Amino acid sequence: MRTYFDCIPCFVRQVLDSVRxxxxxxxxxxxxxxxxxxxxxxxxxxxSPPAMAQKIHRFIREITxxxxxxxxxxxxxxxLGLQMYPELKQQVETSADPLExxxxxxxxxxxxxxxxxxxxxxxxxxxxxxxSLTEPLDMEAMEEFRDATSQAEDILYLxxxxxxxxxxxxxxxxxxxxxxxxxxxxxxxLNDATIEDAQIVxxxxxxxxxxxxxxxxxxxxxxxxEVFRRRFDKSDLIIAKGQGNFETLCDVDKNLIFMxxxxxxxxxxxxxxxxxxxxxxxxxxxxxxxRS
Amino acid sequence: MRTYFDCIPCFVRQVLDSVRxxxxxxxxxxxxxxxxxxxxxxxxxxxSPPAMAQKIHRFIREITxxxxxxxxxxxxxxxLGLQMYPELKQQVETSADPLExxxxxxxxxxxxxxxxxxxxxxxxxxxxxxxSLTEPLDMEAMEEFRDATSQAEDILYLxxxxxxxxxxxxxxxxxxxxxxxxxxxxxxxLNDATIEDAQIVxxxxxxxxxxxxxxxxxxxxxxxxEVFRRRFDKSDLIIAKGQGNFETLCDVDKNLIFMxxxxxxxxxxxxxxxxxxxxxxxxxxxxxxxRS
Numbered sequence: 001m002r003t004y005f006d007c008i009p010c011f012v013r014q015v016l017d018s019v020r021x022x023x024x025x026x027x028x029x030x031x032x033x034x035x036x037x038x039x040x041x042x043x044x045x046x047x048s049p050p051a052m053a054q055k056i057h058r059f060i061r062e063i064t065x066x067x068x069x070x071x072x073x074x075x076x077x078x079x080l081g082l083q084m085y086p087e088l089k090q091q092v093e094t095s096a097d098p099l100e101x102x103x104x105x106x107x108x109x110x111x112x113x114x115x116x117x118x119x120x121x122x123x124x125x126x127x128x129x130x131x132s133l134t135e136p137l138d139m140e141a142m143e144e145f146r147d148a149t150s151q152a153e154d155i156l157y158l159x160x161x162x163x164x165x166x167x168x169x170x171x172x173x174x175x176x177x178x179x180x181x182x183x184x185x186x187x188x189x190l191n192d193a194t195i196e197d198a199q200i201v202x203x204x205x206x207x208x209x210x211x212x213x214x215x216x217x218x219x220x221x222x223x224x225x226e227v228f229r230r231r232f233d234k235s236d237l238i239i240a241k242g243q244g245n246f247e248t249l250c251d252v253d254k255n256l257i258f259m260x261x262x263x264x265x266x267x268x269x270x271x272x273x274x275x276x277x278x279x280x281x282x283x284x285x286x287x288x289x290x291r292s
Numbered sequence: 293m294r295t296y297f298d299c300i301p302c303f304v305r306q307v308l309d310s311v312r313x314x315x316x317x318x319x320x321x322x323x324x325x326x327x328x329x330x331x332x333x334x335x336x337x338x339x340s341p342p343a344m345a346q347k348i349h350r351f352i353r354e355i356t357x358x359x360x361x362x363x364x365x366x367x368x369x370x371x372l373g374l375q376m377y378p379e380l381k382q383q384v385e386t387s388a389d390p391l392e393x394x395x396x397x398x399x400x401x402x403x404x405x406x407x408x409x410x411x412x413x414x415x416x417x418x419x420x421x422x423x424s425l426t427e428p429l430d431m432e433a434m435e436e437f438r439d440a441t442s443q444a445e446d447i448l449y450l451x452x453x454x455x456x457x458x459x460x461x462x463x464x465x466x467x468x469x470x471x472x473x474x475x476x477x478x479x480x481x482l483n484d485a486t487i488e489d490a491q492i493v494x495x496x497x498x499x500x501x502x503x504x505x506x507x508x509x510x511x512x513x514x515x516x517x518e519v520f521r522r523r524f525d526k527s528d529l530i531i532a533k534g535q536g537n538f539e540t541l542c543d544v545d546k547n548l549i550f551m552x553x554x555x556x557x558x559x560x561x562x563x564x565x566x567x568x569x570x571x572x573x574x575x576x577x578x579x580x581x582x583r584s
Contacts, residue, residue: 006308012304033297033300037333
């Protein structure tokens with residue numbers, strides 16, 4: 001997905017949020033803001049929004065010397081997810097359709113996204129989880145998901161954020177997980193999950209976890225390691241979580257299923273849905289191809 | 293008032309709104325957006341937000357060749373104001389305290405501000421007008437306003453937006469208007485009132501109307517004509533309407549009274565009040581001096 005004009009003010013706001021989270025030094029905040037504006041003035045709008053975010057977040061880490069600005073946030077939401085896990089696990093297993101319930105919860109977990117939101121409260125996560133059980137879900141897409149995951153031989157599951165990956169774990173436990181490889185980011189970027197998060201939430205005990213070798217908040221294939229790209233190529237089904245993975249992969253010609261909660265007007269408009277709704281959709285649906 | 297970091301994303305959004313209002317040509321929109329980002333990357337944050345807006349709006353007019361992008365909006369709101377005028381005039385005159393009622397209405401009229409808002413509906417203006425009659429107003433400031441306007445010999449009333457100036461007219465009619473000079477902008481900038489608007493709403497029939505010689509969305513004295521600056525200097529009371537006039541004059545050492553509805557978080561925080569509240573306040577109050 002290209003970067004829309006409306007992404008630009010939002011991008012500037014996101015940079016400000018991020019640098020404030022990283023340092024209280026107003027001189028550094030100003031320097032980062034100016035750099036973001038300068039980069040913005042030259043940016044290639046045919047690239048996806050995460051490409052720009054990748055550049056500026058590298059600059060933030062470089063100038064502040066803080067390697068992982070969202071570490072505390074990531075730990076907090078991993079912990080919250082793990083606290084919620086036992087009850088949700090039971091809820092999934094006792095539900096009429098455990099797979100559908102797990103899909104709903106995994107999408108709901110995508111609310112934990114510090115790229116779009118400046119602040120996320122525990123209550124918002126709990127609300128999203130509770131509401132996801134009754135919110136509309138494309139049931140045709142759900143049946144396609146059921147079929148696709150049972151038929152696929154080699155599934156690559158692209159994770160999004162720390163905390164959220166606990167909800168991915170709930171879903172993975174309902175899938176033929178011996179066929180699944182779970183991918184995390186290659187290095188800290190926003191609150192995106194890295195290998196440490198996968199270990200913390202126990203995903204590494206269940207599935208093979210790899211990192212994609214990239215610090216983009218999405219999956220920009222050219223920015224990923226060759227090892228990851230080979231893994232990506234040979235998978236016959238890719239489950240891609242979150243807005244960043246959608247923005248970077250929606251034009252890629254693979255058997256992709258996206259799961260996300262759209263968190264901004266631009267993406268909601270692009271998808272033709274409401275902000276915060278449960279999106280479960282295949283990439284090769286004509287509506288994506290037309291709109292992309 | 294200096295430009296806060298939080299003003300920057302909002303400024304970028306405002307530029308996008310403005311250029312979209314001016315032209316449908318996406319190439320021009322992109323060019324303006326890039327120029328705004330570039331200017332932003334170099335901007336002097338010790339200047340007020342309107343200083344930056346002045347620069348970029350000049351660029352928009354230059355690149356699009358559209359001299360007055362908000363002409364239609366200005367005409368629409370002048371018309372709306374004039375439609376509401378007879379009933380409001382009666383309301384003022386039959387109220388227990390006509391001056392207070394007129395002050396409330398004049399502040400409410402400041403909702404018609406296309407710098408902060410992308411879109412304003414007629415219903416929002418009507419709602420602001422209706423609510424202003426019962427909303428909290430600083431009664432101490434109201435008494436100071438009453439005394440100051442009756443004691444002053446030479447009042448300069450700095451208008452803000454087209455449409456809004458109909459509500460200023462209602463107030464001016466309750467004041468000793470022979471002592472009042474009304475100032476408008478020297479050229480088109482956003483939906484700020486110019487001499488044509490003052491003529492349309494009949495202000496020129498009641499008071500002496502001058503223009504300030506500047507195309508900034510506020511009163512940047514260095515940007516104003518010498519004639520205006522002399523008029524500004526010799527006034528013993530200045531009534532300054534709107535957010536732009538506040539942002540550019542709150543640090544100026546004159547007998548100033550501000551009347552506005554704050555329309556953004558940054559200004560509301562600066563003033564220590566709620567967005568949309570009725571602000572009537574003297575500039576030389578210690579809280580302004582401390583915060584500026």
